[in-house]
Amino acid sequence: MESQKKYSDMTEHELRTEVARLMEKARKAEQLGIVNEYAVYQRKAVIVQSYLVDAKSIIPGEVYRIDGDEGVFFKVDYLKGLFAWGYRLSGERAEEALPISMLKPLKSGK
Structure with a gap:
């Protein structure tokens, strides 16, 4: 299992990349009709975006x-x-x- 860096330790660039990755996963889940997975990725992206807000x-x-x-x-x-x-x-x-x-x-x- 890969060790993932904590969001609080990520740089702005890493956070923006993570948001893009999560939004892409959400888009794919939506296309496949997996509503609960879509909602999880959307909410997780919102949380990651919060690290970018002062x-x-x-x-x-x-x-x-x-x-x-x-x-x-x-x-x-x-x-x-x-x-x-x-x-x-x-x-x-x-x-x-x-x-x-x-x-x-x-x-x-x-």
């Missing part, structure tokens, strides 16, 4: 758009590792954690 750019108390969930906003209460804990402004406001790569500033385009 956690200091996510500010507790601020509201962010959720990438891939149009029209839904997320208020960050606190950060823990690569996850922002808070709640969606729509719905029941149940506390949840989202990978920081899923959060987009309100001020950016679209």
Whole structure:
């Protein structure tokens, strides 16, 4: 079994290469109709992308758009590792954690 480097030890280039590899695996799983495998690779790619985000750019108390969930906003209460804990402004406001790569500033385009 090959020994894989931890994501936290990878360079930016290695992380981007890993994201591309995971997205390719997700694409192949989707083509084969293996929905659960597709979802696993997609989510893993989102986690790896979180290593490319500066956690200091996510500010507790601020509201962010959720990438891939149009029209839904997320208020960050606190950060823990690569996850922002808070709640969606729509719905029941149940506390949840989202990978920081899923959060987009309100001020950016679209």
